[in-house]
Amino acid sequence: MTFTPNGKAIFNETIASGYPVLCRTVIYDDSETIDLDNVPLEGGILVKALVLSVDPYFRGLMAEKTDVPGFVLGEPLIGYGIGLVLRSSSPAWIAGDNVYGMLPHQHYAVLPSSNLASLRKITKLSHLSWAAYLGAAGMPGLTAYSGWKEYALRDGVIASAGSDDKVDFVKRIGADVAFNYKTEDMDKVLSEHGPIDVYWDNVGGKALEIALTHANLGARFIECGMVSVYNSEPYGVKNVHLLYTKHITLYGFTVMILGEKYLDEFLAEIPPQLASGELQHMEDLTYGLDKVGDAILAVQKGDNRGKAVVVVAEE
């Protein structure tokens, strides 16, 4: 029997308010080992983590009071990831398969048979990285794709982002107008370039309030996330009465529900376009499972430049 070190990123402490705290909210624990050849599978599969996604929504799962079931204290974080199947006792999987789905933040894990239905077998296109399959070709890409297909039409595009780098990127890929919502006067930008017919909201808070002010009659707001309020006190949106005065619809959606409808279409269309370069994307890679806490904090502060992915192992 050979015992291999099996480090994991553990959820160590809930957050009462503010940002995650390094070395407290999440800690790296390398005290355990695993016998890769003999660990019992009981219908499940043994998976080696390759890349793990770090996403803004993590913050909600770390709060003292969560709206949905949060991370479990003392257990590894769980999130979208891609792994390599080392051994299988399920007829649906064989060693060498690549698996996409919810993986624990741990080098090696046995995924029980009850979890296998939610996992997807994945074949990498040669010009696309594994990280891309957690970003533009993964859950965040499917979020954008399904929300856009379901709710939006577009003509001109006004884009906002939380750093000048990101603003430059969205300008380069074709936004008609782009601005930094943290440093520029959004009200002024929209006075000049608005009104808005479609608003894709990942920021929430004050920005949402300003966007409602500049909404056109019959506007559609796609409510996908609100990163501006994850680490601060709740922001009270004071002009929701504009919903009826302007006949506005707010479509709150989660890819967990909507994504299924567009999944096949998305997989057929988007990864090849990313591989060919027709669609552009950015990745922000962090190397090492022990750096998950750093990656989480960077995402909450908006310091990442592109989709944040933790590279755990080369295949």
Next chain:
Amino acid sequence: MTFTPNGKAIFNETIASGYPVLCRTVIYDDSETIDLDNVPLEGGILVKALVLSVDPYFRGLMAEKTDVPGFVLGEPLIGYGIGLVLRSSSPAWIAGDNVYGMLPHQHYAVLPSSNLASLRKITKLSHLSWAAYLGAAGMPGLTAYSGWKEYALRDGVIASAGSDDKVDFVKRIGADVAFNYKTEDMDKVLSEHGPIDVYWDNVGGKALEIALTHANLGARFIECGMVSVYNSEPYGVKNVHLLYTKHITLYGFTVMILGEKYLDEFLAEIPPQLASGELQHMEDLTYGLDKVGDAILAVQKGDNRGKAVVVVAEE
């Protein structure tokens, strides 16, 4: 030439905050007269006001800062009303017709030819009052009808109202659960009887926040009005993030846009059901054009018991 007194309810002062003020916000002016036989019509019609509607949305048109064009200072209020055509110079109308549409709060008015397209000829069912045509068979009824048809399905009904009388009424006509949102603990009621799949919002503010807390996954909120905030400081809704965590849609709508789609269906279906008693409704009648200001304040405070209508004249 005979000159007939032609009193009018004039918008006299905008409201900075709080409730309308009697004898200041709206004043009754009886200084003018009109020559009913000889006033020039120039393609328009001369109308005698019979009943005028007083609605919660009036408050928005009286504010210092309005989202839509407000009432004009020094001019009569304008709102839904029913009148009798006394003389006509339009081929579409004859003396004796009854007209439904936007009427000035004035005993007699010449409606210019440019306004006639927005007016509707109306024939009263014998068992229905003119006031009913401003309530359940008029704009408020069409609001409920079109919003419900467009956005809602229902199973059980939890109703809330702002007075015990109104609560009794909605219980009597079949609500499964009914409560007074001003005096009872809404959070507790919804904890017991929720979650909510469809929320019809005419209250806004804190009640909306509580409703979002008790919304089911995939709930639909029909945003029709927010009377709780018309006369107070704007209320900041702090849990709009629940829109995406619960996949909730907020449909803001105004009958000015949606009503057209359902108007024919509504007119064919609802007035006969009201006349036969199959549908029940309540009217709160105020007699005299000089009492418009009182009726407006009562509606804002929720003191009315049923649809507020000012009866100006018997036919």
